[in-house]
Amino acid sequence: MxxxxxxxxxxxxxxxxxxxxxxxxxxxxxxxxxxxxxxxxxxxxxxxxxxxxxxxxxxxxxxxxxxxxxxxxxxxxxxxxxxxxxxxxxxxxxxxxxxxxxxxxxxxxxxxxxxxxxxxxxxxxxxxxxxxxxxxxxxxxxxxxxxxxPGEPVPSRRALIRRPSPRVADGLVTHVERRTVDPRVALAQWRAYGEALRAHGWETVEAEPADDCPDGVFIEDTVVMFRNVALIARSGAETRRRETAGVEEAVARLGCSVNWVWEPGTLDGGDVLKIGDTVYVGRGGRTNAAGVRQLRAAFEPLGARVVAVPVSRVLHLKSAVTALPDGTVIGYEPLVEQPSLFPRFLPVPEEAGAHVVLLGGARLLMAASAPKTAELFTDLGYEPVLVDIGEFEKLEGCVTCLSVRLRDLHT
Structure with missing residues (x-):
């Protein structure tokens, strides 16, 4: 030169x-x-x-x-x-x-x-x-x-998780009575949850700890994924908005572009249920109409069909319903306001049985506190993988709340 x-x-x-x-x-x-x-x-x-x-x-x-x-x-x-x-x-x-x-x-x-x-x-x-x-x-x-x-989905089995805060016992409760939470037991259960993901072929990616955020372990509420686009949430609970720190960098490192929900919009990731290209979003205490509009603006150009669902009996939409691998929505009927909004709906016998994480194939990660539902799923040909998350259930948490699954990164 x-x-x-x-x-x-x-x-x-x-x-x-x-x-x-x-x-x-x-x-x-x-x-x-x-x-x-x-x-x-x-x-x-x-x-x-x-x-x-x-x-x-x-x-x-x-x-x-x-x-x-x-x-x-x-x-x-x-x-x-x-x-x-x-x-x-x-x-x-x-x-x-x-x-x-x-x-x-x-x-x-x-x-x-x-x-x-x-x-x-x-x-x-x-x-x-x-x-x-x-x-x-x-x-x-x-x-x-x-x-x-380019332009085709890339198979991905990555799950974003976050270690529970030492102050996890101070987490918010809205629809249940407060019960004592043992931080040591919660940490052990969180570790077992991560081991269950890894044992079934998932790579766990740990976001930066948020020790000053009691609810930080419920990382699903901080971000919503659609293909390779991450929409950083803005919680309807003001005290939870700090939890997004560290999550933004983590999803960017995983290969995602990043958007944000802005004021006056509010959105919790737990209010969003994706089934194929259909995105159901709960409209309730944590997610408002402006948040739904911003989610629609972020994802509809990518091919998503956004459907708003009323939520008033539970904290989040996914506190009431999730979906099986074939797209059938499952829910505990007393907590589901309009099951007719879903093309296929299967009632389950326990509240905790309404929450599953799809591990791949016929395997379903679910709470050990729903044995009757696990038996039902077994009869239907599925393979339940049970984890004890009892300390998090005291805080209105479930198996979906504890991770963000990245399944189909699109180039």
């Missing part, structure tokens, strides 16, 4: 990267004319069929065997050298600790956590977004898994 290289993030002339141009740093604010850009240059990123960097095709030598959709996109990259969030090569974003402008102080000095601007940058990064100089916000996008085909 001709010219003098002054370090990463420093203004310097570079005369050999696809074009005669100036590069202002990796990750700094700059125009990049040769890496993944269509232009009349017969090198990297030229206006011609290029089977290399920036082309929409599999690249087999950049740290991983996987499709690469362009370098310079605002997104985390999970296979180019390392598995970690990368904000893009040539993306408009602050380069904390790496970029120094000529004749100016280091940007790291501007972005220190102690400064007001640095605090804002850190908060935005925690949410998985960056703003450019025009105030535009970019969603964190991820490259698809290796060997995937």
């Amino acid at each position: 001709r010219g003098r290289v002054c370090g990463v993030g420093v203004r310097m002339p570079v005369y050999g990267v696809g074009a005669r141009m100036s590069v202002y740093g990796i990750g700094a604010r700059m125009p990049v004319y040769g890496i993944g850009v269509r232009m009349p240059v017969y090198g990297i990123g030229a206006r011609m069929p290029v089977y290399g960097i920036g082309a929409r095709m599999p690249v087999y030598g950049i740290g991983a065997r996987m499709p690469v959709y362009g370098i310079g996109v605002r997104m985390p990259v999970y296979g180019i050298g390392v598995r970690m969030p990368v904000y893009g090569i040539g993306v408009r974003c602050p380069a904390v600790g790496r970029a120094r402008r000529a004749g100016d102080r280091c940007q790291a000095d501007r972005c220190r956590a102690g400064s007001p601007r640095g605090a804002r940058v850190q908060r935005r990064r925690a949410r998985g977004v960056e703003r450019d100089g025009r105030g535009q916000v970019g969603l964190m996008m991820a490259l698809p898994p290796p060997n995937s085909v």
Whole structure:
């Protein structure tokens, strides 16, 4: 390479990267004319069929065997050298600790956590977004898994979980009498729940602990997934809104783009039941009409059909109903307000029997407190996998509340 290289993030002339141009740093604010850009240059990123960097095709030598959709996109990259969030090569974003402008102080000095601007940058990064100089916000996008085909679902068996807080006994209760919860027993039951998932082929991904959030273990309420889009919830219980911290980064690392429910909308993930492309959303104490509208706006462009369901007898929609692998909705009838809203409905004999997690095939993860329902499912040809979650049931929790399942990431 001709010219003098002054370090990463420093203004310097570079005369050999696809074009005669100036590069202002990796990750700094700059125009990049040769890496993944269509232009009349017969090198990297030229206006011609290029089977290399920036082309929409599999690249087999950049740290991983996987499709690469362009370098310079605002997104985390999970296979180019390392598995970690990368904000893009040539993306408009602050380069904390790496970029120094000529004749100016280091940007790291501007972005220190102690400064007001640095605090804002850190908060935005925690949410998985960056703003450019025009105030535009970019969603964190991820490259698809290796060997995937663009536009087709990628089989996934990942479950996002979170360790219970030491203050779990202080969790909210709404429709039940408060009972004493033993945090040590709750932790042991949570570990057994994770073991049950792993024993049946699921990879568990632990989100950052939220020790100051008593209900943080009920991670399903923090986010709703549809294909590779994550909608970060905004709980109708104001004290639970802090629980989304850490979940945003976790789903982005798993390969999801991220949207948010904004005020005045409220939405709890426990109010959302997905059956194929149909998304039932409970309209009740934790999810309001504005939240339903925002969920519809996020998922209908992806092919979802959103159906609102009234909820008043229980905390969440999925406190009353879930679904079997064939799409049949199951529920404890005294708690289901309009079973006719579902094409197929099967009543179960126990309240706890209305909650199942589909493990794959005929296997159903369900609470040990519903033995009659487990027997019913066995007679129907299913294989119940029982777990004791009694401490969480005291807090209106169930088997679905304790994880977020990612089943079909779409590229």
